[in-house]
Amino acid sequence: MKPDPARAVNIVGAGLAGALLALFLARRGWHVALHERRPDPRQSQPERGRSINLALAARGLRALECAGVIERVRPLLIPMRGRMVHEPSGRCALQPYGQREHEVIFSVGRADLNRVLIEEALRHEGVSVHFSRQCLGADVAQDRLRLRDTASGALHDLPLTPAIATDGAGSAVRASLAAAGLVEVREEWLDHDYKELTIPPQAAGALERQALHIWPRGGFMLIALPNTDGSFTATLFLARSGATSFAALATPEAVAGFFACEFADAVPLIPRLLPEFATHPQGALGTVHAAPWHAGGSVLLLGDAAHAIVPFHGQGMNAAFEDCVVLDALIEGQPDWAHVFLEFERSRRPDAAAIAQMALENYGEMRDAVLDARFVRRKRIAMALERRFPDRFIPRYSMVMFHPEIAYAEALRRGGVQAKLLEQLDPGEDVEPDAALAERLVREQLSPLP
Numbered sequence: 056m057k058p059d060p061a062r063a064v065n066i067v068g069a070g071l072a073g074a075l076l077a078l079f080l081a082r083r084g085w086h087v088a089l090h091e092r093r094p095d096p097r098q099s100q101p102e103r104g105r106s107i108n109l110a111l112a113a114r115g116l117r118a119l120e121c122a123g124v125i126e127r128v129r130p131l132l133i134p135m136r137g138r139m140v141h142e143p144s145g146r147c148a149l150q151p152y153g154q155r156e157h158e159v160i161f162s163v164g165r166a167d168l169n170r171v172l173i174e175e176a177l178r179h180e181g182v183s184v185h186f187s188r189q190c191l192g193a194d195v196a197q198d199r200l201r202l203r204d205t206a207s208g209a210l211h212d213l214p215l216t217p218a219i220a221t222d223g224a225g226s227a228v229r230a231s232l233a234a235a236g237l238v239e240v241r242e243e244w245l246d247h248d249y250k251e252l253t254i255p256p257q258a259a260g261a262l263e264r265q266a267l268h269i270w271p272r273g274g275f276m277l278i279a280l281p282n283t284d285g286s287f288t289a290t291l292f293l294a295r296s297g298a299t300s301f302a303a304l305a306t307p308e309a310v311a312g313f314f315a316c317e318f319a320d321a322v323p324l325i326p327r328l329l330p331e332f333a334t335h336p337q338g339a340l341g342t343v344h345a346a347p348w349h350a351g352g353s354v355l356l357l358g359d360a361a362h363a364i365v366p367f368h369g370q371g372m373n374a375a376f377e378d379c380v381v382l383d384a385l386i387e388g389q390p391d392w393a394h395v396f397l398e399f400e401r402s403r404r405p406d407a408a409a410i411a412q413m414a415l416e417n418y419g420e421m422r423d424a425v426l427d428a429r430f431v432r433r434k435r436i437a438m439a440l441e442r443r444f445p446d447r448f449i450p451r452y453s454m455v456m457f458h459p460e461i462a463y464a465e466a467l468r469r470g471g472v473q474a475k476l477l478e479q480l481d482p483g484e485d486v487e488p489d490a491a492l493a494e495r496l497v498r499e500q501l502s503p504l505p
């Protein structure tokens with residue numbers, strides 16, 4: 056049966072956001088054609104060069120629940136209760152993420168999650184996925200979506216109908232809109248890159264599985280997240296150039312010396328350090344600022360295509376999933392797409408800007424502040440305030456990770472007020488802060504949460 060063009064949507068990119076969005080739309084009876092550059096992940100190895108596993112938190116979980124797929128995803132999840140900080144001395148200390156039983160985040164494999172979402176979308180009759188089909192761009196003036204089969208080279212020209220671009224940080228659709236003067240784009244690249252390394256199950260040994268491991272070293276850091284097969288994926292974040300940088304690690308001797316000096320306790324965990332370091336890609340990290348996110352009712356950018364962020368708050372996928380929930384809620388009956396896209400952007404833009412800022416700020420926290428006595432002390436005071444005033448004071452990290460009912464922009468705003476308040480309350484040494492002052496400041500400055 057040919058899809059009714061009035062109930063058809065094209066989605067470009069069957070990654071995390073595209074596959075989930077297809078599911079949301081299919082549940083509302085839409086005919087969705089997904090166009091994906093990669094081959095079918097059910098029949099091929101996942102591409103290297105993307106993060107292998109990701110931290111899933113409450114916003115992402117809520118989206119998966121809304122889409123009715125949480126039970127299929129649950130077996131893929133490994134809880135991480137806190138940051139296991141590996142100090143240069145070799146000492147380890149767990150810093151819990153939250154203070155309630157359910158305040159954990161989850162490690163999930165990108166490829167497995169993507170496969171489940173695609174499978175679930177394909178259970179709906181109206182969904183089709185065209186793999187190995189690369190989008191070349193959208194031509195809004197001509198109402199065309201241009202695609203090419205990567206194997207045969209065959210070209211396809213489809214009406215936009217509309218098209219929703221979930222083709223990631225390097226979005227071809229975004230580039231074509233920018234080239235046509237319909238969207239302005241600014242990419243802000245970090246001067247730090249990343250490289251992934253493998254901790255195989257047999258080497259992981261006693262490494263605590265229910266934690267996100269961090270080796271913070273000031274200007275750089277190593278992290279590791281668990282996988283369901285008993286392995287961990289480690290990621291080195293390091294400056295691209297300079298004295299301590301990827302550029303300076305140009306020989307196996309330099310790599311071995313750097314790891315022995317900076318991450319001595321991690322060296323036995325990564326038995327293939329040298330060959331992997333030489334062959335695994337060095338990824339770049341950046342923030343994408345684009346405006347507007349839509350061209351009338353023809354094209355919408357969503358997820359990383361609209362607002363890619365650096366990964367240090369573990370929120371890019373979570374934010375992209377939250378985008379899907381917001382868009383889904385705006386689609387009722389036979390929508391006026393221009394209105395829906397405008398409302399989507401109006402509602403999401405402040406939140407996307409807020410999480411982009413908080414993600415950048417969190418890099419400093421992860422690689423540096425977690426070792427800092429003042430940071431640890433203020434975190435302890437914040438947790439005590441949360442226990443005392445649970446309806447007014449929630450640490451910013453917890454608002455972002457565990458409270459999807461608090462928008463990112465509100466978490467940023469309240470977080471700013473709270474940071475000043477903590478500065479006033481921090482006695483600067485290991486004594487209890489003034490309880491009466493805390494009571495007065497919290498009640499004066501923080502309204503009750505809804």
Ligand SMILES: Cc1cc2nc3c(=O)[nH]c(=O)nc-3n(C[C@H](O)[C@H](O)[C@H](O)COP(=O)(O)OP(=O)(O)OC[C@H]3O[C@@H](n4cnc5c(N)ncnc54)[C@H](O)[C@@H]3O)c2cc1C
Pocket residue numbers: 067068069070071072073090091092093105106108109110111188189190191221222223224225226227228249338357358359360366368369370371372373374375
């Ligand atoms: C190192 C690293 C670690 C991260 N860790 C976390 C984390 O812990 N938690 C978290 O929430 N987020 C994390 N992120 C961010 C997360 O990966 C992204 O925010 C998320 O993947 C965005 O989903 P998306 O669907 O918008 O884009 P993507 O997942 O990138 O999907 C885009 C899809 O479009 C396809 N595509 C691209 N171009 C074309 C084209 N021209 N035609 C057709 N198809 C195309 C791609 O093949 C892909 O399938 C991390 C990112 C990095 C780089």
